[in-house]
Amino acid sequence: QVQLVQSGAEVKKPGASVKVSCKASGYTFTNYYMHWVRQAPGQGLEWMGIIIPSGGSTTYALKFQGRITMTRDTSTSTVYMELSSLRSEDTAVYYCAFSGNYGVYWGQGTLVTVSS
């Protein structure tokens, strides 16, 4: 079955960077675009960007341009999202997700806490 397994929780200081991984299984990794979405505490869902696993091209939401980098490793079916210059407002749960043949599939989420 389709699974997206994300890396564990992170605690970072303001100004630092964080890199979250998302390992895919149960489907052909290069066939579906992967998205990243985040949710701050008590807030709604916010789309961050997309990576096309087959070629590696990316599109980022305007809000994150200049601070976000998405990459992929096709040999391990893993995508990565790195966010730099972290501030307290970046404290959130980060999700990878993609839309497939039978709906939208989500990772379990990775809590990133930014605190001095």
Next chain:
Amino acid sequence: EIVLTQSPGTLSLSPGERATLSCRASQSVSSSQLAWYQQKPGQAPRLLIYAAFTRATGIPDRFSGSGSGTDFTLTISRLEPEDFAVYYCQQYGSSWTFGQGTKVEIK
């Protein structure tokens, strides 16, 4: 960017009642790319409906989706105690956007 506006913000109902949640888009959305989610505190969003009206695997038939173009609806025919949660709509075209959520609370 397609903006999704959900209404009402909060719905206060009793178990057994019918819930009707609205999602309005700022421009036309392909029906094949409209989803609904349920989210409870501390949990990831749970996919309920995709392609506007198709129930995801394991979702009870008291949940149904309808609509097209710019107006979509999620209906819960008879609320069960476990249905009290926050619900989001999403359009999943080339970029994604989400509504701000509707909280269904116990009256």
